[in-house]
Amino acid sequence: MMERPLLISSIIDYAALVHTDRQIVSRDAAGRIHSYGYGDAAKRIARLAHGLVALGVRPGDRIATVAWNDYRHFELYYAISGIGAVCHTVNPRLFRDQLIHIFNHAEDRFIFVDPTLLPLVEGLAPDLKTIEGVVALADTSEMPDSAMGSLQCYEALLEGQPETIDWPELDERTAAALCYTSGTTGNPKGALYSHRSTVLHALASITGHDGWLTPHHVFMPVVPMFHVCAWGYPYACPITGAGMVMPGPKLDGASLYDLMESEQVTLAAGVPTLWNGLMEHVRKNGAGFSSLKGIVCGGAAASLQLVKDIESHGVEFIHGWGLTETSPIGAAGPPGAIPAGLEGEERQRYKLKQGRPMFGVGIKLVDDDGHAAPHDGTSPGQVLLRGNTVISGYFDNPEASKDAFDADGWFRTGDIGVMDADGRLQLTDRAKDLIKSGGEWISSIDLENAALGHPAVAVAAAIAIPHPKWDERPLLVVVPTEGQDADKDSILDYLRGAVAKLWVPDDIVFIDEMPLTATGKVSKRQLRQRFDGYKLPTV
Known part of the structure; x- marks a missing residue:
């Protein structure tokens, strides 16, 4: 058999040839729409690749992007990796010290930045040790004012460059992309993806979506391109010919809904907090979806109420799971994976499972002693x-790295879950978020999902509070639903009929807004800090 390297550049070449006119639509911060086909995207990517070489970018260099989901960011994905450099997507929502650590640890040479995020980069610049230049993702006529003498223009970099390129034939194990964890424990850690792993992930993702990524679909990656390569969708969609709609920085419910409707989006992917916002907008405005057929949800556990809200509009809820360390999708549960015969709420509850492993991913569960769990x-x-x-x-x-793997080379995710006889995974909690009470484990995720069934609960988070008798007891932190009277006793009475007696929280605290991590998940670390020393009424 012939053997050819699996390279990211081959994806855009294929898309340009086979899916030439399938559209990539972008909306910028000002609400302006840009659209072009995969064929024209490939031409600009070639021009950018030549421009990067002219800039002095060499194979192996880390090139940082600080940008939203748009067509220029898409071009950077392919041009940087295509010439053998490493596309390092940086999450602008991280804390200042984390960002400084990430840039310096990666030893980035150049930063490509969206103009709306330029003030962030300017504020960090004095502490960045290896940056040689900053490029603004803008037209020459719209270059932002900046005190940075090294600021260059993206479109000027492309000016006059050829629209074709003979991509270098790299070793497929060459590093292609770099993403850092959100740093929930210590400094963020870097996950380096190769061309081979990226292409294999894209192919596995396509099969894992069970026919939901095709030339007949228009896909919106709401998950940011700075977060684990937008879950790999900018690589999977060009292979299948699915159109793409890039939402830019505006991810509120109204903005997402309007763009979905105007561009006739059929499938979208993002974290539960974003979908809660979208469904709240739909509910308030008595709206519906004219084209949307499915929503992929990952990044954090979804509630049964969210599944019900989405599916009440005839939209399929599709669960997925993974980590920065897994490129990221590790398991998925498309509709075709649901056993036949399940209907109504029973079927919706089944969708709370994260799904079956992606092709090429092995999953095992072990107990505290390292023995395989049944x-x-x-x-x-x-x-x-x-x-x-x-x-x-x-x-x-x-x-x-030493602490992340067991003796046989398996990666420790830190997630706790169960798996059924058919290989379907369901997470019950993060190991650090479990609540141990009286020798029994309480799943914070299951308790939160139960609480979300109460109409006055918009967002819920359960954390452990020390208890002299029970070791730990749950405190439920709640953001009330707008327009509802949030009553502690009413919620506790509801939970007494929904969960085991041991699981009923010892107290409920109401707050106006839930703290979020840089990737849109509820930050339990911040909640634990906020309620450190909290005295439960049962003590």
């Missing part, structure tokens, strides 16, 4: 992974 749907264990799209170690971080 696949009976009830015995919990820590979730371990291995596969072609799972990192073999953190970038330039041997200490963190």
Whole structure:
């Protein structure tokens, strides 16, 4: 058999040839729409690649992007990796110290930045040790004012460059992309993806979506392109010919809804907090969806109420799960994976499972002693992974790498879950978020999902509070639903009929807004800090 390297550049070449006119639509911060086909995108990517070489970018260089989901960011994905450099997508929502650590640890040479995020980069610049230049993602006529003498224009970089390129034939194990974890424990850690792992992830993702990524679909990646390569969709969609709609920085419910309707989006992917916002907008305005057929949800556990809200509009809820360290999708549960015969709420509850492993990903569950947990749907264990799209170690971080794998090379995810006899995974919690009370484990995720069934609960988070008798007891932190009277006793009475007696929280606290991590998940670390020393009424 012939053997050809699996390279990211081959994806855009294929899309340009086979899906030439399938559209990539972008909306910028001002609400302006830009659209072009994969064929024209490939021409601009070639021009950008030549421009990068002229700029002095060399194979192996880390090139940072600080940008939203739009066509220029898409071009950077392919041009940087295509010439053998590493596309380092940086999350602008991280804390200042984390960002400084990330840029310096990666030793980025150049930063490509959206004009709306330029003030952030300017504020960091004095502490960045290796940056040689900054490029604004703008036209020459719209260059932002800046005190940075090294600021260059993206479109000027492309000016006069050829629209074709002979991509270098790289080793498929060459590093292609770099993403850092959100740093929930210590400094963020880097996950380095190769061309091979990226292409294999895209192909596995396509099969895992069970026919939901085709030339007949228009896909909106609401998950940011700075977060784990937008879950790999900018690579999977060009292979299948699915159109793409890039929402830019405006991710509120109204903005997402309007763009979905105007561009006739059929499938979208993002975290639960974004979908809660979208469904709240739909509910308030008595709206519906004219084209949307499915929503992919990942990044955090979804509630049964969210599944019900989405599916009440005839839209399929599709669960997925993964980590930065897994490229990221590790398991998925498309509608075709749901057993026949399930109807109504029983079917919707089944969708709370994260799904079956992606092709090429091995999953096993182990107990506290490292022994394999049975696949009976009830015995919990820590979730371990291995596969072609799972990192073999953190970038330039041997200490963190040493602790991340077991003796057989399986990656420790830190998630706790159960698996049924058919290989379907359901997460019950993060190991650090479990609540141990009286020798029994309480799943914060299941308790939160139960609470969300009460109409006065918009967002819920359960955290452990020390207790002299029970070791730990749950405190439920709630953001009330707008327009509803949030009553502690009413919610507690509801939970007494929904969960085991041991699980009923010892107290409920109402807050106006839930703290979020840089990737849109509820930050339990901040909640634990906020309620450190909190005295439960049962003490």
